[in-house]
Amino acid sequence: MDLTATTQHLASAAADLVRLVPGKLIDPVLSGVLLTADAHGVVLGANDRERTARVSRGALVHTEGRVLVPAKPLAETLRALTQPQVRLVVEGSRLAIRADGARFALPLLDVDLHPGAPESAVGGSTVSGSQFAAALATVATTASRDEALPIFTGVRLRSEGDRLVLRATDRYRMAIASVPWSADTEIDLMVPAALLAEVGKQVAHIDRVTLQATENHLALAWSDTVVTTAVLDGSFLSETKLALSDADTHIEADADTLTAATRRVALYSDPRGVVQLEAGDTELRLRATDHQAGEAEEPVKATITGGRTSPSFQSRYLLDALRPFAGTRVRLAIQPGMRATVLTAVDPGEVDLRYILMPMLPPKV
Amino acid sequence: MDLTATTQHLASAAADLVRLVPGKLIDPVLSGVLLTADAHGVVLGANDRERTARVSRGALVHTEGRVLVPAKPLAETLRALTQPQVRLVVEGSRLAIRADGARFALPLLDVDLHPGAPESAVGGSTVSGSQFAAALATVATTASRDEALPIFTGVRLRSEGDRLVLRATDRYRMAIASVPWSADTEIDLMVPAALLAEVGKQVAHIDRVTLQATENHLALAWSDTVVTTAVLDGSFLSETKLALSDADTHIEADADTLTAATRRVALYSDPRGVVQLEAGDTELRLRATDHQAGEAEEPVKATITGGRTSPSFQSRYLLDALRPFAGTRVRLAIQPGMRATVLTAVDPGEVDLRYILMPMLPPKV
Incomplete structure (x- = not known):
């Protein structure tokens, strides 16, 4: 050569x-x-x-x-x-x-x-590279990195009509995104999140990405690149039903303001890292308290409708949940009791994202 | 309050x-x-x-x-x-x-x-903040971080007439810098390098830094800040004599070019990380070879006078030694045998720096 x-x-x-x-x-x-x-x-x-x-x-x-x-x-x-x-x-x-x-x-x-390199790409259904990348940036990083529980290390890719739905959970939170999909074929499989995270980085400026599923493999192709991966067994997660319709409190706030306040108040959180969101009339009050660290509270302007349910979250999970909404307004639909809160964009774009966060017990005073 | x-x-x-x-x-x-x-x-x-x-x-x-x-x-x-x-x-x-x-x-x-904060500054001799910072950037980082041998974790500060000489070694290499000094008082003491490294960062844009030594302490003062530290026992190093006058080979080269070539060739070095500098007529050839990694050689244009002594160095120490000369031409004075090589600037500024590097046995072919 x-x-x-x-x-x-x-x-x-x-x-x-x-x-x-x-x-x-x-x-x-x-x-x-x-x-x-x-x-x-x-x-x-x-x-x-x-x-x-x-x-x-x-x-x-x-x-x-x-x-x-x-x-x-x-x-x-x-x-x-x-x-x-x-x-x-x-x-x-x-x-x-x-x-x-x-x-x-x-x-x-x-x-x-050497077992050989894959063939060059054939057919398949397509998504926009930038939309796929945006969805994966949140969904692939929500999967668990704990190899001991492989089913939580995957992203489930499922075609639903003209949308491709991407879903991942590490049991404490779940991200569900959907992007427009050319709908030529149907797919429903679980793919290692680590590979998809890397694919997301490489296709951010690519026009089209082709996905082709065979029985045990998924092939992704774009420009001069083809990647294939063995799929994970996702049957356990495929029937997950989420009851998210009981929200009694709805909050809309600027995501960046809420993120900055969460970072500050979290400095005073207990060893569990818990921050409480107290719903008021025109503002959300973030609170943290710890026997040793002291206590903090900070108001964030917000539009609040419905009840006054005031959930507590692990601050780093709340920060992860707010990240995909940076620069926009975010809506929190809060369910009473120890039930999940759903974060969505007030003005969603082509990539539709729901981020589901499990609450924690409030900090002890 | x-x-x-x-x-x-x-x-x-x-x-x-x-x-x-x-x-x-x-x-x-x-x-x-x-x-x-x-x-x-x-x-x-x-x-x-x-x-x-x-x-x-x-x-x-x-x-x-x-x-x-x-x-x-x-x-x-x-x-x-x-x-x-x-x-x-x-x-x-x-x-x-x-x-x-x-x-x-x-x-x-x-x-x-609480044992209380120090008093505000009194008198002492002064150095320029930017020059002190430049000298410390190299000297303080050359000291060892191994707390088990405290005397190698210090920087020796010694006034010699109208120069303040800063010196540190971790036994494999030594950096000696000197900066202009107001010469009101004489000092000779060994100060923890970690603190001086931090001081260097804080005084880079400061006009004057005052140094005042008492029996067991050094006080450093600038603008609104005073720092004091206990000194280390430096008596062991104070009598170090360096015989560096037997160089038979002198090499002048662009420091950035030599750095870039060292980085590339070092990818092929043996487990010791050794790179050989082979002195030719108008170029220095960098070589590395390893049974597993393969081999590499790259020429660097240089002015070479004297003999053809071709020392080998651990690549990361050579890269550390070249760093303070970035953007300028560097001179290497090479002694025959397993004796130290001295790096200096071809055109030294107000901060005079000598970097002394011990050679390694050449890579086995």
Whole structure:
């Protein structure tokens, strides 16, 4: 193999690939990048047997070929280069990365041991990249990171007519977003949230993302990239019914003001981190109190209708819940008793988001 | 006590104080801030029995007084406030921090248990704040952080005529800087590097810093701030003689180019992290090689005189050594054998810096 390419293009391909398939520490082959150079350019492929990815880039190919090298060192070397052009050329048992006078040489791994990169994309239904990214920014980060309970580490993707609904919970809160969907096919599956979070970052400025589900896999494709992942068993969550219709108190407030006040008052919260929202006539009073830390209260202007139910929340979950509504007004629908509060935007856009937060017992005075 | 002040002024005073005297975790009193309000304004004081600090600020004092409250919660609350004015007022067993409708209340600690804040500054010799900060940025970070060997955690400050010499080593490298000094008094003592690093950050834009040494303490004063610290026993290091006159190879190169090349080549270094500098006629070749990682070499244009001694260094220490010379040309004076290399600026400014680096055995091929 011998090719010349724009350093920046190749560096972004290698970086995207490593983030999509970080590889298995125990197996150097499954942490490798499979480089395939032919007349069309170069394809970078990865496959750790659970996830696969392919990223293609234009290149001036002098000699076609197919080699396997450690992925992270390749990505780090390409990222560190400041020279505009780079040459990748096999020299004996090494892949040399040459730029001006510099030479970096990676050991070749056994290409026959690698399970191969995915095919390029075929059909499927589509979503807007920026809308998918906005929904995932909240939903994928709401999933649990506790690998001991895998079903809470996933995002459920389900088509409902012309909307794609994304849903995740870690048991203490749940985020439900929906985005417009081309509706050619129906899907209903649970996908690892960590991968979707990374996909969200990469598609934020992409026009269309294609989703194609097979029995045990989901393929996502955009521009020059294809990713596939094994799905999680989501049957446990698929029948979840949420009774959220009993709200007796409705509050509308500026999300940024509420966030700033929550941050300040939370400095005085008890070891559980609890902040109470006391509904008044024209303002919400945030309160926290702790035997050692002292006590705090701060008013936030709000439009309050209905009852005077005053729930308490763990402050960091409340801050997470407010984040997707930054810069806008947020509506809180509060149910009496120890039941969930639902946060929605006062003026929702194309991405419809409901954030459901479980209350805590109020702070003891 | 009852006073009104500009939030930003009080917040910066509390933040500076907490960074200078982080306090003792085990003793809430020694982690407290002593607030003294009188006709002149308010003084924030801290004293953990090893370090003391006082920071004064203007304030409109309604009622004079003296209280002790937890320092970090006060600093965090003041930092989080967006209201321009803040009122501090004793209410029962609390110090209330009031801003618009918000109220934050900290418990009062027993002021009689506190060892007291330092007096305001008297005389002493002076250095320029920006020069002192520039010297400390390199010297204080070269000291060891290993508390098990306290003498390597200090910076030795020694007046030599009209220069103040700052010196620190962690045994693998040594930084020696000197700055102009008003030479009214002579000092020679060893001061904890961690405190000096923080002082360096706070005086970067200050005109003059006053240093006054007593038998076991050093006091540093600038604008509205006074800090004192117990000194370390530096007698062990005070007689260190450095024989650095046998350099046979002199190299001049652009520090940024050398830094960037070192970063890239270091990706291929052995588990010790070693990079070799091979002196040629018109270029320095950086090399690294590792059985697993592969190998790298990159040329850097340089002016080379004398021999062809080609030392090897731990890459992160070489990067640390190059950092203070960023944006300028650096000179390396290399001694043959396993002896130190000295880095200096080709065009030194008012702050004179020598960085001394011990070599490593070259990488095995």
